[in-house]
Amino acid sequence: MSAIRREIISQIQVHHQNVLPILGVASSDDHPLSIVTPFAVNGNAFEYLTKMELNRRAGAMLHIVSVPLEHLHGLMPPIIHGDLHARNIVVDDRGNGLLCDFGLSRIKHEKTRTATNIVEGGKYRYQAPELLQLQDDFCFRTTTSSDCYAFGMTILELVTLERPFAEYQNERAASNAAERGIQPKMPSPEAVGILSKQTFDMLWGLLKKMWAYEASKRPSMSRVLISIVEILGCLGGTPSPRHPNLPQQGQYGFHLHCS
8 A cells, every 4th residue: 555655646746748647546445545547548658669660660769758757857856767668658549658657666765675575566677787686685776777777678678579688588587687787689770670870879879878787877867868869860850949958749759650
């Protein structure tokens, strides 16, 4: 019950057009407390992007989460999503991507949780190395840096339509690789639907920075956004003159129906 209350509090604090809003709460005998949200008719982002043409996928996915995630990290105190992956992004009837399910979100200064809780609540393949490492019976708490790592894995998932560390079938093997600082294998440019080698190299370079073993070496989401705008420029777009570092709604996949 306390976990759901924390989730409700976290989401109610957020007002952003690309964060799934909470309409209310409900209870029943089977479910003492449930969150009520708008229904996303297009399912999650992974399901939605499988229906798109391969060469359109790159622009559609690049900042589907980066703008609202940057917003969360910019709040005072920052809100950490903590459970970021493609299935925690839903798509509404207009093709807008909405960040949802703050199942592990935490206000940054909250107390550290136990290792068991973080493993059960999250996904090994998206978790930063520090979240997988046990030290004196506790593990690191989620941070903006661990969100950055997970977002990098989410980008990889959406452009390849495969789970991160697809070369590892076993979950424990995948987590062991991440814990040791091993990064996913680079897919071919054809596999991610980005035609330009320059664009592909820019994207992969960004992902490698987001997957840095040391959390302090990962970029902020503001810096990630700037890099994404540069990558989108290579795809033929121009950043908004009003907010040169931030895509506007309807551009390059912030609204998923991009050109």
